[in-house]
Amino acid sequence: MTIGSAIRATLAVVVASMLPVAAFAQAAEPLASWNDGPAKSRIVGFVQAVTDKSGKDYVPPADRIAVFDNDGTLWSEQPAYFQLLFAIDRVRAIAPANPRWKTQQPFKAAIEGDMKALAASGEKGLLQLVMVSHAGMAPDEFARVVNDWLATARHPKLKRPYTDLVYQPMLEVLDYLRANGFRTYIVSGGGIEFVRAFSEQRYGIPPEQVIGSSVKTRYEVRDGRPTLVRLPEIDFVNDKAGKPVGIHRFIGKRPIAVFGNSDGDFEMLEWGTSGDGPRLGMIVHHDDGVREYAYDRASHVGRLDRGLDEAAKRGWTIASMKRDWKSIYPP
Amino acid sequence: MTIGSAIRATLAVVVASMLPVAAFAQAAEPLASWNDGPAKSRIVGFVQAVTDKSGKDYVPPADRIAVFDNDGTLWSEQPAYFQLLFAIDRVRAIAPANPRWKTQQPFKAAIEGDMKALAASGEKGLLQLVMVSHAGMAPDEFARVVNDWLATARHPKLKRPYTDLVYQPMLEVLDYLRANGFRTYIVSGGGIEFVRAFSEQRYGIPPEQVIGSSVKTRYEVRDGRPTLVRLPEIDFVNDKAGKPVGIHRFIGKRPIAVFGNSDGDFEMLEWGTSGDGPRLGMIVHHDDGVREYAYDRASHVGRLDRGLDEAAKRGWTIASMKRDWKSIYPP
Numbered sequence: 060m061t062i063g064s065a066i067r068a069t070l071a072v073v074v075a076s077m078l079p080v081a082a083f084a085q086a087a088e089p090l091a092s093w094n095d096g097p098a099k100s101r102i103v104g105f106v107q108a109v110t111d112k113s114g115k116d117y118v119p120p121a122d123r124i125a126v127f128d129n130d131g132t133l134w135s136e137q138p139a140y141f142q143l144l145f146a147i148d149r150v151r152a153i154a155p156a157n158p159r160w161k162t163q164q165p166f167k168a169a170i171e172g173d174m175k176a177l178a179a180s181g182e183k184g185l186l187q188l189v190m191v192s193h194a195g196m197a198p199d200e201f202a203r204v205v206n207d208w209l210a211t212a213r214h215p216k217l218k219r220p221y222t223d224l225v226y227q228p229m230l231e232v233l234d235y236l237r238a239n240g241f242r243t244y245i246v247s248g249g250g251i252e253f254v255r256a257f258s259e260q261r262y263g264i265p266p267e268q269v270i271g272s273s274v275k276t277r278y279e280v281r282d283g284r285p286t287l288v289r290l291p292e293i294d295f296v297n298d299k300a301g302k303p304v305g306i307h308r309f310i311g312k313r314p315i316a317v318f319g320n321s322d323g324d325f326e327m328l329e330w331g332t333s334g335d336g337p338r339l340g341m342i343v344h345h346d347d348g349v350r351e352y353a354y355d356r357a358s359h360v361g362r363l364d365r366g367l368d369e370a371a372k373r374g375w376t377i378a379s380m381k382r383d384w385k386s387i388y389p390p
Numbered sequence: 391m392t393i394g395s396a397i398r399a400t401l402a403v404v405v406a407s408m409l410p411v412a413a414f415a416q417a418a419e420p421l422a423s424w425n426d427g428p429a430k431s432r433i434v435g436f437v438q439a440v441t442d443k444s445g446k447d448y449v450p451p452a453d454r455i456a457v458f459d460n461d462g463t464l465w466s467e468q469p470a471y472f473q474l475l476f477a478i479d480r481v482r483a484i485a486p487a488n489p490r491w492k493t494q495q496p497f498k499a500a501i502e503g504d505m506k507a508l509a510a511s512g513e514k515g516l517l518q519l520v521m522v523s524h525a526g527m528a529p530d531e532f533a534r535v536v537n538d539w540l541a542t543a544r545h546p547k548l549k550r551p552y553t554d555l556v557y558q559p560m561l562e563v564l565d566y567l568r569a570n571g572f573r574t575y576i577v578s579g580g581g582i583e584f585v586r587a588f589s590e591q592r593y594g595i596p597p598e599q600v601i602g603s604s605v606k607t608r609y610e611v612r613d614g615r616p617t618l619v620r621l622p623e624i625d626f627v628n629d630k631a632g633k634p635v636g637i638h639r640f641i642g643k644r645p646i647a648v649f650g651n652s653d654g655d656f657e658m659l660e661w662g663t664s665g666d667g668p669r670l671g672m673i674v675h676h677d678d679g680v681r682e683y684a685y686d687r688a689s690h691v692g693r694l695d696r697g698l699d700e701a702a703k704r705g706w707t708i709a710s711m712k713r714d715w716k717s718i719y720p721p
Binding site for chain 1: 452582583586596598610618638
């Protein structure tokens with residue numbers, strides 16, 4: 060061994076021994092994927108204020124409740140809500156057992172992949188498709204179907220599993236808030252059981268902290284086995300003015316931090332940030348057509364119009380994906 | 391001071407200094423108000439089994455979910471559900487603003503204190519009274535009204551505040567389970583907001599762990615203030631087969647321990663105890679006419695009939711208030 064190779068060998072050991080430390084240091088730095096700027100400062104400043112026991116804005120842990128929209132806030136939602144893409148795949152899979160769907164909208168459009176006709180069926184048609192296409196099962200069967208799909212389906216443009224398309228900066232916000240005594244809830248317009256199927260593994264959010272739209276469910280004893288059966292009937296639409304209602308029903312308290320991305324989150328932002336004491340409202344703005352998608356006022360999915368107009372006067376912070384996020388998805 | 395009085399004085403100091411220790415020792419003993427017997431053994435054995443990491447029945451903390459009916463399980467329910475007594479008082483208080491109630495059942499009966507006519511209006515009539523009589527308010531206003539009533543109203547027979555009429559042995563079960571990593575939920579046929587008004591203070595159960603019947607709620611901006619308004623329309627009846635549905639909606643998991651007292655809890659007991667692994671089902675039997683009330687199969691309130699017949703074959707334990715409980719209410 061020459062002196063040079065000895066030095067290189069030693070260096071290699073030293074570098075290797077440093078690697079885990081460096082990785083740890085990066086993981087330990089909160090909001091590592093956020094660029095310095097007003098959005099990151101706002102989050103950090105808010106968390107410091109509500110956790111400072113000697114400060115006037117201190118909030119006890121029991122009231123540190125943060126709510127997050129899911130589609131477009133925690134993961135992508137283009138070219139269509141992922142649950143809708145799941146529903147289309149599911150309708151196709153079970154279409155042979157439902158011959159009437161061949162002539163019945165929105166099922167016909169789903170089977171034929173006619174996205175224009177699907178869009179024309181409107182929000183109600185889409186919701187109907189989503190709700191009806193996965194009824195008749197027990198919740199645990201449904202969770203299995205969702206997870207089977209998540210394991211195999213790929214995003215049409217990005218060619219990655221949908222659960223890869225969660226936002227790394229938002230995962231860091233979830234971690235950072237929880238490390239500071241917050242409870243983090245998902246408040247989704249999507250189906251509660253759909254989101255629950257992956258929320259714990261993907262976001263660290265357990266099922267009891269997921270609030271969403273729901274179908275009616277019936278309890279029955281089937282062949283001697285007590286079970287819950289999902290019915291093809293909408294029970295609650297957890298969107299727009301439904302979000303504060305859903306939040307109150309499940310939590311019974313007003314959140315102090317609200318994260319959304321579309322006008323479907325407007326009322327939840329309005330309600331959460333109008334309580335007494337310190338409040339954080341943040342809107343993820345999809346303005347990065349290179350790394351993700353760029354859309355707002357004119358989009359059919361995740362339209363953001365009123366929120367953009369009123370954010371400033373309501374004290375809500377706009378987080379720009381392009382400007383504020385170092386990376387979009389986890390490595 | 392004689393030697394005798396000196397000894398007595400010293401003894402008094404010694405005894406006084408021991409008192410807090412003795413009180414602490416009693417508080418630290420789990421289930422101190424339970425007599426030794428099958429019911430206490432069942433609870434202790436179950437908790438030891440599911441918390442023993444090396445045992446075959448170990449259950450991780452995330453799945454240690456225990457659900458409790460409220461009326462008749464955590465507090466008394468005779469001569470009528472306390473929420474019904476609240477509703478009657480409330481109907482009387484706001485009757486001047488609702489002149490039509492004078493001729494309209496079940497309101498007429500409530501105003502006149504005609505308990506027979508009230509009973510004749512059936513479960514639906516009573517629920518209607520309960521739901522309708524406290525609509526039109528925001529949830530926090532409603533909580534204030536409930537707490538004002540709880541602070542002043544007295545039980546007609548026992549002449550004590552209703553919140554004194556919680557069961558000491560059950561408070562100890564709640565504490566014991568929580569000390570062993572359980573999350574404790576209330577699953578009540580009563581109104582979710584009614585129970586939430588006192589659950590945290592009385593039972594140590596926060597609002598997000600209360601599941602109950604609900605009225606529809608609307609979000610609106612009133613005079614510039616975002617608010618939720620309780621509507622006089624039933625949204626969900628969390629009783630009988632509704633209890634497993636409510637549990638699943640809120641928690642998304644099947645509980646492993648279920649405590650009830652009436653056939654209204656039958657389906658929740660059935661559902662909870664039919665899952666895989668160790669399960670605890672327990673029915674509080676009101677068989678103590680001296681210290682509380684004695685009723686079961688023939689009672690209009692908290693009828694327990696099928697549960698008594700099937701408890702043994704389903705492996706549910708009957709807790710006898712007379713035999714198993716040293717005391718009923720907190721001292």
